[in-house]
Amino acid sequence: MRALDSLSLTALPAADEALRGPVRAFVQHAVAQLPAHVRARSWGGYDDHFTREAGRRGFLGLTLPKEYGGGGRSAYARYVVVEEFLNHGAPVGSHWIAERQSAPLILKYGTQEQKRFYIPPVCRGESYFCIGMSEPNAGSDLASVKTRATRNEAGWTLNGQKIWTTNAHRCHYMMALVRTSGSSEDRHKGLTQVIVDLKLPGVTVRPIIDLSGDSHFCEVFFDDVQLAPGAVLGGEGDGWEQVMSELAFERSGPERIYSSIVLFDEWLAYVRTPPGRTPESVRLAGKLLSQLAPLRAMSIAVTGKLTRGESSAVEAALVKDLGTAVEQAIPALIADDLFRRPEGDVPLELLRTLTYVTQVAPAYSLRGGTRDILRGMIARGLGLR
Structure with a gap:
């Protein structure tokens, strides 16, 4: 239990909580004409105008330094903004990955040139990133990466394939985990992160249509893609450590x-x-609320650890695993409640929303790490393996 002793419950600071009013007013106006089944897509939704307006108002890049166009605020401030965006079903998919993890990762590991080039457009809502980790036939085993970047006179040549890459068909860049030395048998050794401009020759992006009819997942192919020397993020061979930081x-x-x-x-x-x-x-309402409330408190506690610069990998995995279970239970339990009722009594828009969420809910326990992976991390953090 000692690994979770530092997950202290905390309240959002008043200065950050004060953001909620203006953010809520902005989001409510932005989604006022969107039906619930569209708002339910939220972080799978895509809206250039919303993202650019959020950037103009200073709601993106809140935790990033002002010198790179960010807000220079704590993770608590971003928590308030994200909570309002999600609660109202704002279409945040455009900037989601870039603002949440790509820009902070570049800030942590990038060169000054990379920081100045990539981070300000993310804060303005003008630059979108996707993440290239998963590969075919590898499941959740990121260490078995086979996509390879080979050094040449002009920089690097990239060959391989990524899959389950969210919004790759709408993004400008990919943060890809590739192998720069050794083979997949070397596991964590020889892995490097590179930033790939998705407009480069040799890059092919194919959307994957899911059960709901959406196509936010993609497969991406690299065929002799020429990368510049400055495409490498951080140190060559340090990709595994950087990816673990990114997943937090x-x-x-x-x-x-x-x-x-x-x-x-x-x-x-x-x-x-x-x-x-x-x-x-x-x-049922009481049961679900009694689960959501402590999960929110735990999530804020993890944000507190990030604010203090502490490692939160195990705690974040725990919240993600528990949160996913509740997220998946909500459509199932609501369906049980609604389908006990007489036909015609339930509003059509509620049924449409239930249909969509039911179709996408199985993916909740895949994205960001499967249950088996997360529970292995938690067990190690607790000293159980």
């Missing part, structure tokens, strides 16, 4: 609680009406 950004935010929240709120609004209220639905 990915697993620590409120998005690991709120993927089904638009559906939950739509259902809760129905339950508050005379036709929707039943003893069973009231009990």
Whole structure:
């Protein structure tokens, strides 16, 4: 248990909580005409105008230094903004990965030239990144990467394939984990991160259509792609350590609680009406809220660790694993409640929203690390393996 002793409950600082009012007003206006089943897509949604306006208002890059166009604020401030974006179902997919993890990773490991080139456009909502980690036939085993960058006179030649790459067809750059030496049998050794301009010759992006009809996942092919010498992020061969740092950004935010929240709120609004209220639905609302509240408190506690510069990999994995379970339970339990009712009593928009979330919910326990991977990390953190 000692690995989780430092997960101290904390409140959001008043100065950061004060952001909630203006952010909420902005988001409510932006999504006012969007039906719930569209808002339920939120961090899979894509809207250039929303992202650029969020950047103009200073709601992107809040934790990044002002010298690179950021807000120079703490992770608490970003938590408030992200929570409001997700709770209202804002279409944040455009900037999501770039602002959440790519820009902070470049800030931590990049050269001054890389920081000045890549970070300011992210803060303005003008530059989008995707993440190239997973590969075919590798499952969640990132150490078995086979995509290779080979040094040449002009920099590096890149060959290989990535899969399950979110919004690659809409992004400007990919942060890719590749092998620069050795073979997949060498595991963590010889892995390096490179920044790939997706407009380069030899890059092919193919969207993958999922059960809901969306195509935010993609497969990306590299065929003799020429990278400049400055494409390497951090040290050659340090890719594994950097990816682990990056995944802490990915697993620590409120998005690991709120993927089904638009559906939950739509259902809760129905339950508050005379036709929707039943003893069973009231009990279910209490059950779900009693799980969401402590998860939010834990998520804020992880944000506190990030603010203090402490490692939060194990705690973030725990929140992600528990949060995913609740996110996936919400559509299943709401479906049980709604389908017990007489046909025609349930609002059509609520059913549309339930259909979409039910279709995408299986992916919640895949993105950001599968349950088996996360639970292995938690077990090691607790000294159990």
